[in-house]
Amino acid sequence: GAVVSQHPSRVICKSGTSVKIECRSLDFQATTMFWYRQFPKQSLMLMATSNEGSKATYEQGVEKDKFLINHASLTLSTLTVTSAHPEDSSFYICSASHDPSSETQYFGPGTRLLVL
């Protein structure tokens, strides 16, 4: 149980285009989803927290207009990287929590974004 999927697993796009990454909880309802970014050989940095039906809460330094997060249902959250540039190339990982009172997050397999 507690499986989280991400799609696509990897994407290559041209500079200036937008890319949408989906995060789905397959066997549970995720009241809260988190989006992380991981640069090569570095740790995960939390970008934003999203709760179903409300606006995402972004961490300091994360541009909310560049990284659009939508959590329209209890099983799906999307991250859209708008007007992507090469410096946005990274590994994006989502996680989900099935209970507002739960401290445990279940992680997706990640999406590798390469912006040319």
Place this chain on the structure above:
Amino acid sequence: AQSVTQLGSHVSVSEGALVLLRCNYSSSVPPYLFWYVQYPNQGLQLLLKYTSAATLVKGINGFEAEFKKSETSFHLTKPSAHMSDAAEYFCAVSGRDSSYKLIFGSGTRLLVRP
């Protein structure tokens, strides 16, 4: 503010040897503590977590960790390393408020020599 420090970006052990990955935390209140493992190009898998029950926590794949408040540590151990244990390991802390935001350490890459 909470923080996590993982000592040693790389740890190398022989197959069958003891694995010890170090994690120290900083928190004004007793936190939740986690160990996650990441295989190449994959997401994170929860190994174990401490939430204020027993201080010695047993996880999957034979790993365990001990919460030591006096030392603000939560080191990860495994008695006998397997080749399949080679991966990146992350220690993480979260608060007990409703946000449960995770703060990760810098990670430790475990290498297992045959």
